[in-house]
Amino acid sequence: MEKKKLTIHLKVWRQKDADSKGKFVNYTVNDVNPDMSFLEMLDVLNEELIKKDEEPIEFDNDCREGICGMCGSVINGTAHGPQSGMTTCDVRMRMFKDGETIVVEPFRARAFPVIKDLAVDRSALDRIMSKGGYTSVRTGGVPEALSVPVPKPNADEAMDMAACIGCGACVAACPNASAALFVGAKVSHLALLPQGRPEAARRVERMVAQMDEEGFGACSNHGECEAVCPKEISITAIGRMRREYLKAMFK
Amino acid sequence: MKLDSKVPGGHLSEKWDNHKDALKLVSPKNKRNFSVIVVGTGLAGASAAASLGELGYKVINLCIQDSPRRAHSIAAQGGINAAKNYQNDNDSIWRLFYDTIKGGDYRAREANVYRLAQVSNAIIDQAVAQGVPFAREYGGYFANRSFGGALVSRTFYARGQTGQQLLLGAYGALMRQVDEGNVRLFPRREMVDLVVINGKARGIVARNLITGELETYMADAVILATGGYGVAYFLSTNAINSNASAVWRAHKKGAFFGNPCFVQIHPTCIPRSGDYQSKLTLMSESLRNDGRVWVPLKKGDKRHPNDIPEEERDYYLERKYPTFGNMVPRDVASRNAKMVCDEGRGVGETGMAVYLDFRDAIRDLGRETIEERYGNLFEMYKDITGEDAYEVPMRIYPAVHYTMGGLWVDYNLMSTVPGLFVLGEANFSDHGANRLGASALMQGLADGYFIIPYTIADYLAGTKLEKVSEDNEAFKEAKEEARSRYEKLLSVKGNKTVREFHRELGDILWNKVGMSRNEQGLKEAIEEISKLREEYWNNVRVAGEMNTMNKNLEMAGRVADFLELAELMAIDALHRTESCGGHFREESQTPEGEALRDDENFSYVAAWEFKETGKWEMHKEDLKFEFVTPTQRSYK
Ligand SMILES: Cc1cc2nc3c(=O)[nH]c(=O)nc-3n(C[C@H](O)[C@H](O)[C@H](O)COP(=O)(O)OP(=O)(O)OC[C@H]3O[C@@H](n4cnc5c(N)ncnc54)[C@H](O)[C@@H]3O)c2cc1C
Ligand code: SF4
Numbered sequence: 038m039e040k041k042k043l044t045i046h047l048k049v050w051r052q053k054d055a056d057s058k059g060k061f062v063n064y065t066v067n068d069v070n071p072d073m074s075f076l077e078m079l080d081v082l083n084e085e086l087i088k089k090d091e092e093p094i095e096f097d098n099d100c101r102e103g104i105c106g107m108c109g110s111v112i113n114g115t116a117h118g119p120q121s122g123m124t125t126c127d128v129r130m131r132m133f134k135d136g137e138t139i140v141v142e143p144f145r146a147r148a149f150p151v152i153k154d155l156a157v158d159r160s161a162l163d164r165i166m167s168k169g170g171y172t173s174v175r176t177g178g179v180p181e182a183l184s185v186p187v188p189k190p191n192a193d194e195a196m197d198m199a200a201c202i203g204c205g206a207c208v209a210a211c212p213n214a215s216a217a218l219f220v221g222a223k224v225s226h227l228a229l230l231p232q233g234r235p236e237a238a239r240r241v242e243r244m245v246a247q248m249d250e251e252g253f254g255a256c257s258n259h260g261e262c263e264a265v266c267p268k269e270i271s272i273t274a275i276g277r278m279r280r281e282y283l284k285a286m287f288k
Numbered sequence: 289m290k291l292d293s294k295v296p297g298g299h300l301s302e303k304w305d306n307h308k309d310a311l312k313l314v315s316p317k318n319k320r321n322f323s324v325i326v327v328g329t330g331l332a333g334a335s336a337a338a339s340l341g342e343l344g345y346k347v348i349n350l351c352i353q354d355s356p357r358r359a360h361s362i363a364a365q366g367g368i369n370a371a372k373n374y375q376n377d378n379d380s381i382w383r384l385f386y387d388t389i390k391g392g393d394y395r396a397r398e399a400n401v402y403r404l405a406q407v408s409n410a411i412i413d414q415a416v417a418q419g420v421p422f423a424r425e426y427g428g429y430f431a432n433r434s435f436g437g438a439l440v441s442r443t444f445y446a447r448g449q450t451g452q453q454l455l456l457g458a459y460g461a462l463m464r465q466v467d468e469g470n471v472r473l474f475p476r477r478e479m480v481d482l483v484v485i486n487g488k489a490r491g492i493v494a495r496n497l498i499t500g501e502l503e504t505y506m507a508d509a510v511i512l513a514t515g516g517y518g519v520a521y522f523l524s525t526n527a528i529n530s531n532a533s534a535v536w537r538a539h540k541k542g543a544f545f546g547n548p549c550f551v552q553i554h555p556t557c558i559p560r561s562g563d564y565q566s567k568l569t570l571m572s573e574s575l576r577n578d579g580r581v582w583v584p585l586k587k588g589d590k591r592h593p594n595d596i597p598e599e600e601r602d603y604y605l606e607r608k609y610p611t612f613g614n615m616v617p618r619d620v621a622s623r624n625a626k627m628v629c630d631e632g633r634g635v636g637e638t639g640m641a642v643y644l645d646f647r648d649a650i651r652d653l654g655r656e657t658i659e660e661r662y663g664n665l666f667e668m669y670k671d672i673t674g675e676d677a678y679e680v681p682m683r684i685y686p687a688v689h690y691t692m693g694g695l696w697v698d699y700n701l702m703s704t705v706p707g708l709f710v711l712g713e714a715n716f717s718d719h720g721a722n723r724l725g726a727s728a729l730m731q732g733l734a735d736g737y738f739i740i741p742y743t744i745a746d747y748l749a750g751t752k753l754e755k756v757s758e759d760n761e762a763f764k765e766a767k768e769e770a771r772s773r774y775e776k777l778l779s780v781k782g783n784k785t786v787r788e789f790h791r792e793l794g795d796i797l798w799n800k801v802g803m804s805r806n807e808q809g810l811k812e813a814i815e816e817i818s819k820l821r822e823e824y825w826n827n828v829r830v831a832g833e834m835n836t837m838n839k840n841l842e843m844a845g846r847v848a849d850f851l852e853l854a855e856l857m858a859i860d861a862l863h864r865t866e867s868c869g870g871h872f873r874e875e876s877q878t879p880e881g882e883a884l885r886d887d888e889n890f891s892y893v894a895a896w897e898f899k900e901t902g903k904w905e906m907h908k909e910d911l912k913f914e915f916v917t918p919t920q921r922s923y924k
């Protein structure tokens with residue numbers, strides 16, 4: 038059975054580079070197959086733009102299956118779009134109505150300057166990770182894997198936290214542009230495992246300090262981050278980060 | 289030029305140890321005086337850059353994505369193999385070696401594969417120490433699963449995100465080195481040429497993907513860990529930015545290309561649905577542990593799958609391969625899916641799909657167990673297709689997934705260009721003509737953590753490295769050449785987009801250099817590809833400008849390289865008149881339709897030397913099997 042094709046109107050943020058002012062530009066895409074992904078719809082639009090000698094819309098993406106964390110736009114006011122638990126590349130056109138106007142913007146945050154159109158610079162997240170998003174082990178200097186059993190509930194919860202893809206949607210959604218969920222997820226992942234305990238205090242101190250330095254805001258418990266997180270990282274991550282931080286302070 | 293694999297002597301189990309003992313060392317103080325460029329931050333690149341940084345080398349590390357953590361390795365779902373024998377099912381280094389070399393249809397180097405199995409256990413130890421949350425049993429010990437081509441459970445996994453977790457482990461190690469100043473990181477950079485001076489790899493040219501500028505990087509050695517070239521097919525399970533350009537540029541500067549026609553087509557992917565499609569999504573092979581593959585017995589049976597009674601279903605893998613059943617290796621599973629679809633028994637709208645059914649597993653194990661094992665995969669399937677696989681069987685079809693071919697390397701992982709090392713999927717690899725599931729992650733990390741740190745030291749300590757500077761002519765030339773290539777692409781202003789060309793190339797490759805190949809098709813492919821390439825340079829339309837972020841231009845450069853590589857893939861496939869692993873030549877099959885090897889004539893690695901566009905010379909590295917006897921693979 039042929040599925041009914043959609044007509045989609047778009048208001049897309051176009052910005053030449055970091056220093057230019059951006060603006061919304063309107064486009065219409067016809068014959069959109071509802072099984073298409075949102076990014077495939079943008080591909081189709083870009084093909085049309087190229088044929089018309091216009092500059093295609095720049096947007097970051099790579100895996101297109103919700104795992105690399107490279108994609109990310111604000112779609113109709115929500116980071117990663119209308120459905121919870123999804124990345125921008127997971128969004129399918131069947132989630133929109135025929136004739137609908139979709140507003141597409143980059144992730145906005147002080148710490149995420151726009152590079153071009155929908156692409157932003159999230160390298161601040163890498164710099165936070167460089168301060169402690171790991172256990173300080175050398176290649177080779179490690180014990181046999183079985184020597185430290187990890188209770189299944191810990192392993193499972195650590196995995197829940199480790200599922201963060203570093204997309205930055207939590208930052209984009211937060212009224213304070215805080216990176217607390219992102220940092221909390223990594224702090225929690227490693228705090229839950231015996232391998233991560235030895236440097237738990239140093240880790241949380243250094244990561245939080247770097248987060249502040251990068252210009253991310255403070256967390257004031259709005260909870261928008263959890264709502265948009267494509268990997269459904271629980272806001273308990275932030276609570277755990279705070280507890281770890283306090284522990285570190287009073288050590 | 290005679291290819292020297294540098295495989296050391298001695299018994300298989302002693303080769304690596306003996307070799308290590310003989311390798312030269314760089315003194316701790318001297319390490320700081322050596323610089324190494326690592327291109328790529330996937331499992332192979334990140335583990336190499338981190339390990340070399342830890343040792344004290346000055347490392348320059350580049351990647352295309354905005355963060356090293358986003359390398360394509362992140363997408364690996366199913367797991368990583370190791371010979372730990374934690375399940376007490378009599379696994380061993382020998383068995384992992386044997387399964388891998390047999391799975392590769394005896395087209396890999398014995399010594400390399402054995403070494404891979406040997407270091408596999410250390411990888412798990414390393415990952416666990418990094419905090420990789422592998423799945424555990426209630427006692428706190430490891431849960432393992434089995435993958436195709438193996439009769440033991442040796443696969444470690446972290447839910448359906450094993451690649452992600454392993455990569456985050458390696459990325460963490462890398463970021464620690466960045467923080468300590470041992471590794472300088474350059475994300476959003478694309479390598480566009482290799483610089484060879486006095487016959488040695490001494491640097492690269494990369495395009496800054498934000499400003500569009502061409503930059504040069506200089507070092508004492510260059511490591512490519514840039515992944516595979518499956519995206520040549522346009523549609524594949526690989527990430528959008530995966531490319532062959534780094535290895536192809538190196539190939540054109542003297543690195544031989546090994547077995548380019550060895551491409552893996554993965555049996556369990558979500559079928560294509562429309563021509564707007566930009567990529568295909570893999571459903572992890574681990575699903576075959578519990579899912580049963582079938583098609584209707586009758587052609588053109590349009591009934592709802594749940595209405596087709598048991599006796600009218602053909603569980604063709606279980607029927608044809610009673611021992612391995614649904615767990616046959618990938619090439620076998622893919623080819624069989626194609627066969628039943630070609631017979632007209634395929635399912636779904638297009639008839640190009642088979643069922644992967646969990647009904648019986650849910651009945652026997654309970655929905656909860658299945659949810660626990662594959663929940664995220666079922667969700668992903670639902671997001672994409674809108675169907676609930678707990679209720680109706682999944683529809684799957686093979687898709688291009690992995691490239692066993694790649695730059696030829698010796699036992700030290702060095703290419704035919706001295707000082708140019710190649711790791712991970714980018715090299716021609718230890719997987720022969722077919723890779724077993726969960727062994728790419730193993731290989732990438734083996735190369736990066738445990739092999740290159742030793743072998744590169746030997747090169748650096750034992751080679752006279754002249755002083756070079758970026759004013760050297762070779763750097764200037766490479767940069768100019770890259771600039772003029774991009775300018776040319778922008779200036780054609782033709783009528784067809786890069787994507788249209790790419791899709792056309794993909795169709796040629798899929799139809800004629802895909803799951804099943806024959807002489808006529810390959811000859812046609814060679815002609816069509818070279819025509820398409822000519823058209824490309826005269827009729828491509830590339831948007832925008834050079835000195836800005838321009839993904840269309842990036843793609844244009846990559847497709848230009850795919851158009852050259854594709855021809856070599858077809859040439860290699862044409863010359864290899866035997867079938868082996870993923871390379872199935874219709875002219876060479878057993879009466880039952882299985883791949884028929886021709887060991888007498890083809891027990892070698894075909895290493896192609898670039899002469900000029902469209903012209904190559906083939907060199908052979910004979911494969912000698914001292915410790916296993918190649919047999920016709922049987923998974924019956
Ligand atoms: C969907 C999927 C699932 C998979 N599941 C499994 C599994 O369960 N188990 C398993 O063992 N294997 C699996 N594989 C295979 C495995 O993931 C890959 O073979 C492996 O991760 C490749 O790692 P790599 O480090 O060699 O390259 P990649 O991870 O591809 O990394 C390449 C790196 O090189 C960089 N790069 C590339 N070109 C350039 C350039 N020109 N300039 C600069 N940088 C460049 C990229 O930015 C990236 O950082 C899977 C593959 C796919 C596609
Ligand atoms: S916590 Fe969630 S929203 Fe934030 S970076 Fe991680 S995955 Fe993205």
Ligand code: FES
Pocket residue numbers: 097098099100101102103104105106107108109124125126127
């Ligand atoms: S493109 Fe990788 S998560 Fe969306």
